[in-house]
Amino acid sequence: MTVIDIPGSKSVTARALFLAAAADGTTTLLRPLRSDDTEGFAEGLKSLGYAVEQEADRWRVQGRPAGPAVPDADVYCRDGATTARFLPTLVAAAASGTYRFDASAQMRRRPLAPLTRALTALGVDLRHEGAEGHHPLTVRAAGIEGGHLTLDAGESSQYLTALLMLGPLTAKGLRIEVTALVSAPYIEITLAMMRDFGVEVLREGNTFTVPPGGYRATAYAVEPDASTASYFFAAAALTGREVTVPGLGIGALQGDLRFVDVLRDMGAEVSVGADATTVRSTGRLRGITVNMRDISDTMPTLAAIAPYADGPVIIEDVANTRVKECDRLEACAENLRAMGITVHTGPDRIEIHPGTPKPTEIATHGDHRIVMSFAVAGLRTPGLTYDDPGCVRKTFPRFHEVFADFAHDLEGR
Ligand SMILES: O=C(O)C1=C[C@@H](OP(=O)(O)O)[C@@H](O)[C@H](O)C1
Ligand SMILES: C=C(OP(=O)(O)O)C(=O)O
Numbered sequence: 001m002t003v004i005d006i007p008g009s010k011s012v013t014a015r016a017l018f019l020a021a022a023a024d025g026t027t028t029l030l031r032p033l034r035s036d037d038t039e040g041f042a043e044g045l046k047s048l049g050y051a052v053e054q055e056a057d058r059w060r061v062q063g064r065p066a067g068p069a070v071p072d073a074d075v076y077c078r079d080g081a082t083t084a085r086f087l088p089t090l091v092a093a094a095a096s097g098t099y100r101f102d103a104s105a106q107m108r109r110r111p112l113a114p115l116t117r118a119l120t121a122l123g124v125d126l127r128h129e130g131a132e133g134h135h136p137l138t139v140r141a142a143g144i145e146g147g148h149l150t151l152d153a154g155e156s157s158q159y160l161t162a163l164l165m166l167g168p169l170t171a172k173g174l175r176i177e178v179t180a181l182v183s184a185p186y187i188e189i190t191l192a193m194m195r196d197f198g199v200e201v202l203r204e205g206n207t208f209t210v211p212p213g214g215y216r217a218t219a220y221a222v223e224p225d226a227s228t229a230s231y232f233f234a235a236a237a238l239t240g241r242e243v244t245v246p247g248l249g250i251g252a253l254q255g256d257l258r259f260v261d262v263l264r265d266m267g268a269e270v271s272v273g274a275d276a277t278t279v280r281s282t283g284r285l286r287g288i289t290v291n292m293r294d295i296s297d298t299m300p301t302l303a304a305i306a307p308y309a310d311g312p313v314i315i316e317d318v319a320n321t322r323v324k325e326c327d328r329l330e331a332c333a334e335n336l337r338a339m340g341i342t343v344h345t346g347p348d349r350i351e352i353h354p355g356t357p358k359p360t361e362i363a364t365h366g367d368h369r370i371v372m373s374f375a376v377a378g379l380r381t382p383g384l385t386y387d388d389p390g391c392v393r394k395t396f397p398r399f400h401e402v403f404a405d406f407a408h409d410l411e412g413r
Helices: 010-022 034-048 082-094 106-110 111-123 158-169 186-194 226-239 254-265 293-307 319-323 326-337 369-378 390-396 399-411
Strands: 026-029 052-055 058-062 072-076 098-102 123-128 137-140 147-153 175-181 200-206 207-210 220-221 243-248 269-272 275-282 288-291 313-316 343-346 349-352
Touching: 010 026, 010 034, 010 186, 026 243, 026 254, 034 052, 034 072, 034 082, 034 098, 034 200, 034 390, 052 072, 052 288, 058 158, 072 147, 082 098, 082 111, 082 137, 098 399, 106 275, 111 123, 111 147, 111 158, 158 175, 158 186, 158 207, 158 319, 158 399, 186 254, 226 243, 226 275, 226 293, 226 369, 226 399, 254 275, 288 293, 293 313, 293 319, 293 326, 293 349, 293 369, 319 326, 326 343, 326 349, 326 369
Parallel strands: 026 220, 072 098, 147 175, 288 313
Antiparallel strands: 026 058, 052 058, 098 137, 123 137, 175 207, 200 207, 243 275, 269 275, 313 349, 343 349
């Protein structure tokens, strides 16, 4: 059995930084993720005048319920959609200030119109320099009264997360009626973490009622990243081995841990314990048809191991993977085809046929998940190379070292 320590969750770290910055008091984050996305979020907060002290496994944030410490700032959100969607929302609640946000070329292309429209509907003066609903943008803060909103979060749950977290910072709170939602388990993370910072959201069907009153600082331990864990679980299922990830068990916040259910359906033995999850190969990897709308960050993980299954793998309802770090459906298809595999894609689906993959250079499109997913395939098809291996920095800067040690350890068993 191989036990692997996974770095902290990106989603939890980003939310914790937002909530800590808005809270009354000093918050300590234990085991935050240290990667480009989360360092970028912390840097963004610092540009806004928040005090963020970063020691290796412990970050301290001094909350500022009144908002940024500086009257104006330029904030670069890098490639992180959590940063690019959550930070403009955080500053919108301040009583005054002018804050300009920009992001990487890909993040400029990624959408946020439903969020910017919702903020505008709440009375926020938000201006775009180019296309509406895209970075760069400037927020002129003047406080938010609050009230009722209708939101389409069918393209990204991050719009809803941003507005939920904004609610307690408005004068009267928010009532948000959601007409469509993708990546729903991320909303459970948001609600659970808001509760940890002292705010209870009332949920009635598709309507969320968020009370005013602000957040309370706390000490917060960040759980390991479940999307990152998917590469190690998939590796076990693919290579006939067993892998245990401590820190992700029954009470885990992240929906992406459900990726192990997909591996179970494909033939692996899975045990989700109180505080750890184990995947053990039974030697079988069956084809499967699976809806991944809730856990689409793990779609590339499944796509990369799909050719080694004994039947077709069909992944459905993942249209939003086309607006991530790249068009992930086409990137997976392109790379699998380059490996000699038969693949069909539709607007929201991918169908991958069994075959004998041959090594190639993986076109990463700057997407960390493409690299990490195909690294798993590399355990069965040695010789895969990557045109931009360093893009793993977004969520797991030490991925290549850790994965090489892990693969070595697996081989020895
Ligand atoms: O809220 C979050 O932390 C995230 C939500 C998901 O995005 P979408 O809701 O845009 O699918 C996920 O893909 C992303 O990596 C992180
Ligand atoms: C889609 C992702 O990130 P984000 O949307 O937070 O940039 C991801 O990490 O796979």
